[in-house]
Amino acid sequence: MDLIEVRETRIARRRNDLTFGAHEVALGGGSWLFSEPQPGIHGLVDLTGLGWEPIVESPDGGLEIAATCTLAELRRMPRHPARPADALFAPAVDALLGSWKVHNVATVGGNVCLALPAGPMTSLTAALDGVAVIWMPGGGERRLPVTEFVLGVRRTALRPGEVLRAIELPAVALAARVAMRRIALSELGRSAAFVIARVDAGGEFVVTITAATPRPYQLRFARMPGDRELAHAVSAIDDWHDDAHGAPDWRRAMTLRFAEELRNELTTRSVARDGATP
Numbered sequence: 410m411d412l413i414e415v416r417e418t419r420i421a422r423r424r425n426d427l428t429f430g431a432h433e434v435a436l437g438g439g440s441w442l443f444s445e446p447q448p449g450i451h452g453l454v455d456l457t458g459l460g461w462e463p464i465v466e467s468p469d470g471g472l473e474i475a476a477t478c479t480l481a482e483l484r485r486m487p488r489h490p491a492r493p494a495d496a497l498f499a500p501a502v503d504a505l506l507g508s509w510k511v512h513n514v515a516t517v518g519g520n521v522c523l524a525l526p527a528g529p530m531t532s533l534t535a536a537l538d539g540v541a542v543i544w545m546p547g548g549g550e551r552r553l554p555v556t557e558f559v560l561g562v563r564r565t566a567l568r569p570g571e572v573l574r575a576i577e578l579p580a581v582a583l584a585a586r587v588a589m590r591r592i593a594l595s596e597l598g599r600s601a602a603f604v605i606a607r608v609d610a611g612g613e614f615v616v617t618i619t620a621a622t623p624r625p626y627q628l629r630f631a632r633m634p635g636d637r638e639l640a641h642a643v644s645a646i647d648d649w650h651d652d653a654h655g656a657p658d659w660r661r662a663m664t665l666r667f668a669e670e671l672r673n674e675l676t677t678r679s680v681a682r683d684g685a686t687p
């Protein structure tokens with residue numbers, strides 16, 4: 410839609426261009442910004458002109474995903490045998506039930522910064538211990554786990570003038586065995602519960618709960634927990650999201666069920682078998 414209050418769109422070409430006026434905001438792919446009226450926004454600063462490499466493999470086996478990496482680019486990334494968790498990328502992108510047009514423009518950073526509970530890039534990157542690299546105004550940089558970056562519905566830890574530059578995924582998490590479960594109220598509905606579990610090489614079991622809660626919750630166990638221990642930990646969460654996409658008690662029940670299914674799956678699945686279960 411036309412944003413009738415926007416008077417200027419600037420394309421950022423270098424870091425110095427990332428100065429924001431009081432009524433200016435960052436523009437990623439624009440799939441949300443241009444989807445509804447934006448009262449009070451008079452200027453957009455387009456980040457896609459900065460030319461950030463979408464996905465960079467780091468020497469230690471981790472990945473750096475640029476904030477401007479599109480969902481389509483992430484989905485196309487070739488899987489690597491040393492990174493079984495790559496298997497999560499395609500189903501996580503597909504969890505955003507938009508057409509290829511949306512997937513071709515929507516960015517990983519835009520999805521995380523929008524901070525909707527059903528943000529699948531938040532689900533994915535939180536589950537893989539993603540670290541948000543934040544560019545501060547004036548040239549500094551700070552880092553925060555994605556689980557601490559998304560604070561609630563449409564709320565992040567970004568301060569005025571800050572931009573999400575990238576999300577780093579550590580090699581340990583990418584090398585983990587992974588599995589996921591997701592449910593929506595209707596076949597093409599927005600995620601109501603999205604649970605991702607992983608078992609790291611050292612045996613740590615990590616369950617990340619998103620969509621069912623306003624912000625990501627992560628449960629970590631030094632070894633595979635028993636069914637009661639896991640259910641107890643999930644039940645201790647007292648923060649279930651309530652909107653048109655699902656009632657809190659149903660989201661809680663689905664999360665409990667999914668966590669137990671994932672515990673069983675990752676207990677029994679052979680280490681050699683690689684893959685995520687949508």
Ligand SMILES: Cc1cc2nc3c(=O)[nH]c(=O)nc-3n(C[C@H](O)[C@H](O)[C@H](O)COP(=O)(O)OP(=O)(O)OC[C@H]3O[C@@H](n4cnc5c(N)ncnc54)[C@H](O)[C@@H]3O)c2cc1C
Nearest residue numbers: 435437438439440441442476515516518519520522528573
């Ligand atoms: C059909 C359809 C279905 C959708 N389904 C979902 C869904 O299931 N779940 C969901 O979460 N969203 C959904 N969306 C909303 C939206 O498309 C996605 O969240 C998308 O990933 C947003 O990314 P973007 O790059 O287009 O963000 P933009 O629209 O460009 O920006 C979104 C917000 O993030 C800010 N921003 C963007 N990049 C940065 C950055 N690097 N640093 C700081 N701030 C930044 C912007 O200022 C803005 O506030 C859907 C949209 C459509 C059209």
